[in-house]
Amino acid sequence: MTSTPYPRLGECVRALASALDSKTSDRDVDRLAREGDFDWSVLDTVIGRLLIDGTGRLLAASVRPTFEAWLHSARDAYCRLVMGVALDGIDREEALPVLIDRFFVPVTASLLRAMNEQCRGPGLDRLLTTGTSPVSATLDWLDNVVGEPIDKLLYPETVGESKSTRDKMGKWRAGVDLPSAHGLKLLLDAMRAEPRSLALADAAGVWLLTARALAHFERLGGERVRAGLDSCLRAGVPAGAAGERLLELVRTSGRRWPELADAGRRLWHDLRRTTTKHPGERADTWGRILVLEQLARELDPEGRTAYHAAWMRGRWHALSGLYEEALAHYEEAFRLSCYRAGHQVREVAEDAMCIAAFLGKRPFLKRMKHVGIAFGLFVRPDVDAALEDWEIEQFSQQLLLRFPPQGRFVESEADLSPVAAPGLMLISAQSVDRMKPDLSAPNRVRAIRFENGIVRRWPQLRLFASFGMAANVSALLDAGASVDELDGSGGSALLCGIQYAHATGDRSTLDLLLAVPHAPATLNTITGRKGLTPLVSAIDFGQPDVVQRLLEMGADADLPALTDRQSPLYYAVTLLHGRIHPQRMLTQLSLQLAHGLDAAGRETLRRFGVAWAGPFGDDASLVHAEPELAAESVKAMVDRHVARHSVEKLQRIIALLLRFGADPNRSHRYPTPGRTPLMVAAESDLAAIFEMMMDNRGDPLKPDADGKNCHHIAAGFRSYRVLAILARMGT
Structure with missing residues (x-):
């Protein structure tokens, strides 16, 4: 790979490891520096091996958490810069001085300041004095x-x-x-x-x-390194200084080749994905792409802007319905755009991943996903595989949204998947009614085709449970159907029965299934895409008798589930918090809409197949286009939560979970790292629940990742009843 204006993450790690003398020879970091982010887990491993473990012999134990937290925050900040500012027409020789002065020096200064406050030493004035x-x-x-x-x-x-x-x-x-x-x-x-x-x-x-x-x-x-650090510590560098200065360089470089920039802007206008095309535009835009490429070869022989030409070729072929040909150009565009094209890398990746999924090009899709994880476009997966099967379908379903029929060239052939609403798993009532159980083979796997063409293959007991067909479920159970047969994603008939009862209020199918003993493995299987278990679904349903029956059959009261891996107790207390403090819930959701979802929120939208959120789960264009409708939707969600959940029933569910061994001190990663169910009760001033958890080994002195314990949290949220309990208990 040629040099990029932004140093690659592997290069940054190698440079820091060399400075700390924690690298003698490491093939992985050298390959990451040379080739880019071919494997997100290798990048994380290298950071751990060279920078965290590699300095462990010298850094005091008290300073190591500070250094490790700094590494993560510096990496995140660098990725935001790399993915935010496109360096069209700039080479590394121009970009690197700005990056050093406006990014790497201020970031390093923040570490020096933190360590100086934490650990006595020569003093930063003495350390940074030149001479x-x-x-x-x-x-x-x-x-x-x-x-x-x-x-x-x-x-x-x-x-x-x-x-x-x-x-x-x-x-x-x-x-x-x-x-x-x-x-x-x-x-x-x-x-x-x-x-x-x-x-x-x-x-x-x-x-x-x-x-x-x-x-x-x-x-x-x-010597400007130490001088810059000293200046930064004394005067500070404004947030966003690196991005602003880099944008100035980009604007200057654009003025070098005005004819190239003008021609490119006009072409991109005509290659928009969703605007109506007219006869003759297909041939005309192709000719203009060729002219632009020739002009770029003359003005930009180093190929700094070459990713635009490859991207335009890919876009033109996609608008022509020629997806195989388009993907080859998108692969080239992605290779050339990484560490150069800023936010446009994301746009290239969105187009390319949808096309690759539609074509079933799993290896290419996996390579793209690795880079996306490294740059924070996706959350780091809990499983070994970077790409899961459901994601291929999810990306494929997005293709028609990204390249709708009206945006294609009129000369192109009709698209291969003319689905009106990709992602919606709909089936007609008549189709459901026509399905009959095969009692001669009660564990038979059946195929079901939805209106959007997607086919699912499920054990027939699970199939009929998902549609609440109690008579068919009863007949299959009588015929010996096993309740422990799972579908390909880990879903059971019991899970589907809970979901149907929750959605409709009809418990007839669920009660049939609850009467049959289930294996603990079935009760504790987590579905692959949404992270569901029967127990968390039952908690969401809000019926204590269902929760109790699952626990008595062997459901693990402390098994984390859902996309953000909440324990059942944490989830139940969170539901109770929203029920008692609906205004807080409304404010929190409204702020998320206004400022954008975090990584966990985006991943939830992806896994739940919310089509309007885009391939990465972060498309907020609909929210911005219809702010009043978005606000009404959030209000409706909160009202629905209040109407569906009972304070008394949620309290009984929490008591059941504690009785069956749920841990009130279990730490969670999200939304605040290190928070426990006991801390959520302290925040919400849920006095009865807090006292109940204290009676079940609750530790109010345990800190979260920010060092805050239940005392700090209760005081911060003015939870006076919980503070009174803590005072009475003398903790």
């Missing part, structure tokens, strides 16, 4: 604290290994050599063996490693 090496400044600080040169204290002999080590440290002070990680480790071991320096060893490891990294980058970039 003396940062390693020398750190060693001078150690000299001052112990009252004599640290190398003389630890290595008093003037011959042999002691002299050799002192000579080596003398070269560190002079800036002739940089200390290796191994050399620093030996120094720290010696400090821990000497009583006068023992208490300094942890801090020395933090600041000597930091000084080593600063000296390394200073060798690469001159």
Whole structure:
């Protein structure tokens, strides 16, 4: 791969690992730096191995969480920048100075500030003063604290290994050599063996490693690295400074080739996916694409804007209904656009993934998904496979929405999938009524075709349960049908019976199934796409007797489920929170609409097949186009939640879960990392529930990821009844 204006994530990891001397030879990071994000899990593994584990011998235990959190936040911020600002016409030589001054330096300054507040050291003023090496400044600080040169204290002999080590440290002070990680480790071991320096060893490891990294980058970039850090710490750099400066460079580069930019804008206008096309436009736009390519070869021989031409070719073929040909151009466009095209990478990927799924090109789709996960377009999957089977169908169903019939060239043939409403799993009542159970083979798998052409194959007991056909379910049970037969995604007849009862209020099918013992494995199977279990579905249904029966049969009271992996207790307390505080629920949902869903929310929309949310679950164009309708929809959701759930029944469900072993202290990743069911009760001032959980091993002193325990949370939300309970219990 050629150089990109943005350094690839693998290059960033390799550069930082070199500065920290935690990389000697690593094929994975070298391949990531050379080829890009071919495997998101390899990228995560490399970060863990080289940057987190690789510094573990030197960084004090108290500082490691700060460093690890910084790594994650810096990576997320960099991905947002890379995916936000397109660097058309800019090469790395132009972009890198801006990235260093306006992004990498401010991000590094935030880490230095955090470590300086947490761990005593030479002081940032001394460390960042130019004219003396940062390693020398750190060693001078150690000299001052112990009252004599640290190398003389630890290595008093003037011959042999002691002299050799002192000579080596003398070269560190002079800036002739940089200390290796191994050399620093030996120094720290010696400090821990000497009583006068023992208490300094942890801090020395933090600041000597930091000084080593600063000296390394200073060798690469001159003294402006430390000067920039010092300036940033003193004056600060405004948020978004990197993006703003890069946009200025982009505008300047656009003025270099105005004829290329103007021709490109006109072509993209005519290649829009949804606007009506007229006779003759197909041939005309193709001719103009060829002219633009020739002009680009003359003005941009380095190929900085080449991804536009490949993308236009792909778009033209897609609008012509020639998907096989289109995909080859999209693959080239995606390769050229990564770490260059900003938000346009996402647009290229959306088109390409829908076409690839429609054509069944799983390897290409998997490669795209890996890059999407690395850049945060998708959440990191819990399963080993980057691409799941349901996603191919989901992307394929989006094709007609991205390339609707009216947007195609009139000369193109009709599309192969003229579905009016992709994603809607509809079937006529007549088709359902015509289905009859096969009692001679009660566990037979049956095929069912929905109106949009999708075919599902389900065990017939599960099939009839999903439509609430109680007579057929009863007949199959009498004929010996197994309730433990699952469909391909892990769905059982019992799960479908709960869902049908919840949707219609008709429990006749559900009660038939509840009367039959189920294997614990069936009760605790999580469906692949939506993460459902019978227990969380029963909690959503809100009927305590159903929840109790499932628990008595062997449902795990603490098994996480749903797309964000909530425990049953956490989910039940959250439902109760929304029932008691509907205004809070309304405010929270409204804010999410206004500011956009987070990654977990987007993943939920994807997995639940919400077509208007787009391939990545983040298309908010409909919400923005119809804000009043969106607000009314949110209000209706809250009203429905209040109407459907009973406070008394949810309290009984929570009591049942606790009786069957649910953990009130179980930490959750979302929406606030580290939050527990007990913390949600504290936030909501659910006094009776809080006290109930306290009686079942609840720990009010356990902190979340931000260090807040139930005391902090209750005080912050003015949960006076919970605060009174805590005061009474003396915790």
